[in-house]
Amino acid sequence: MRPYSQILDRLRAVGLRPTRQRMALARLLFDNGPRHVTAENLHAEAMTEGVRVSLATVYNTLHQFTEAGLLREITVDAARSYFDTNIAEHHHFYHEKSGLLEDIAGEDVVVSDVPPAPPGTAIQRIDVVIRLTEEA
Amino acid sequence: MRPYSQILDRLRAVGLRPTRQRMALARLLFDNGPRHVTAENLHAEAMTEGVRVSLATVYNTLHQFTEAGLLREITVDAARSYFDTNIAEHHHFYHEKSGLLEDIAGEDVVVSDVPPAPPGTAIQRIDVVIRLTEEA
DNA sequence: ATAGCTGCAAATGCTTTGCAAGGCC
DNA sequence: GGCCTTGCAAAGCATTTGCAGCTAT
Numbered sequence: 001m002r003p004y005s006q007i008l009d010r011l012r013a014v015g016l017r018p019t020r021q022r023m024a025l026a027r028l029l030f031d032n033g034p035r036h037v038t039a040e041n042l043h044a045e046a047m048t049e050g051v052r053v054s055l056a057t058v059y060n061t062l063h064q065f066t067e068a069g070l071l072r073e074i075t076v077d078a079a080r081s082y083f084d085t086n087i088a089e090h091h092h093f094y095h096e097k098s099g100l101l102e103d104i105a106g107e108d109v110v111v112s113d114v115p116p117a118p119p120g121t122a123i124q125r126i127d128v129v130i131r132l133t134e135e136a
Numbered sequence: 137m138r139p140y141s142q143i144l145d146r147l148r149a150v151g152l153r154p155t156r157q158r159m160a161l162a163r164l165l166f167d168n169g170p171r172h173v174t175a176e177n178l179h180a181e182a183m184t185e186g187v188r189v190s191l192a193t194v195y196n197t198l199h200q201f202t203e204a205g206l207l208r209e210i211t212v213d214a215a216r217s218y219f220d221t222n223i224a225e226h227h228h229f230y231h232e233k234s235g236l237l238e239d240i241a242g243e244d245v246v247v248s249d250v251p252p253a254p255p256g257t258a259i260q261r262i263d264v265v266i267r268l269t270e271e272a
Numbered sequence: 273a274t275a276g277c278t279g280c281a282a283a284t285g286c287t288t289t290g291c292a293a294g295g296c297c
Numbered sequence: 298g299g300c301c302t303t304g305c306a307a308a309g310c311a312t313t314t315g316c317a318g319c320t321a322t
Binding site for chain 1: 277281
């Protein structure tokens with residue numbers, strides 16, 4: 001597992017106190033390769049791992065990490081928010097049926113002919129979601 | 137305004153009884169060019185126009201129209217669902233601040249190099265959302 | 273010491289549902 | 298008449314918030 005100090009420094013670097021809860025969630029999030037989590041989802045995992053954290057704190061933490069640029073929030077389903085530990089530019093496959101979200105490498109989808117942003121606005125981000133169904 | 141019978145036929149064509157509420161909502165939706173509405177939004181408009189409809193019926197109707205292929209549901213914000221009267225292939229600008237959704241003509245965004253759908257699945261739809269912020 | 277965090281429980285906001293009354297065919 | 302629809306109010310869910318107690322610095 002990634003050394004304790006690396007996570008600690010990462011939190012300090014973005015100005016977040018390295019509390020027990022944040023350290024534990026950061027490990028779950030960043031020590032297992034790229035992943036997509038929901039709050040509910042991460043909370044359940046924490047419980048299983050024996051980490052005591054309230055659901056409210058999980059929500060707060062996910063949002064703080066997102067604001068700090070450690071996570072990216074993905075909106076594909078009105079029913080729940082997903083958070084992606086992969087903050088590099090890339091897009092997603094979304095399995096509507098199972099709710100599973102899957103990364104597509106950044107180079108593997110090219111968006112071109114993008115019109116200019118309307119006056120007074122700037123493009124913040126382009127999200128491409130490829131929605132999947134079970135095979136026909 | 138579009139003749140009454142045209143809306144009537146359109147509803148019948150998809151197997152929905154042309155009730156007073158559905159007729160009125162269909163007019164609001166389809167007689168004013170392409171538009172994006174939320175349930176709340178459409179309900180308020182109906183009230184203003186003097187059409188008595190409950191919010192529950194607006195939700196039901198929007199979903200029925202979507203299933204019937206008269207509308208397309210757009211997910212850009214976890215907080216609310218948008219419905220688009222433009223069912224042709226096209227993408228969207230989304231003003232995060234105001235919640236305004238704007239169509240981009242279908243030809244005006246080209247997505248290429250799309251990887252094949254994972255085994256056992258088929259691509260149902262590709263959604264491109266260009267998120268905007270106020271000018272920097 | 274003190275500003276920042278956490279947990280709980282209550283509150284919120286959108287959306288859905290149960291069921292009795294009403295409307296279309 | 299019979300089945301589909303509607304409306305209301307209540308229920309549901311994911312998420313947020315208020316606030317008292319705890320903790321990192």
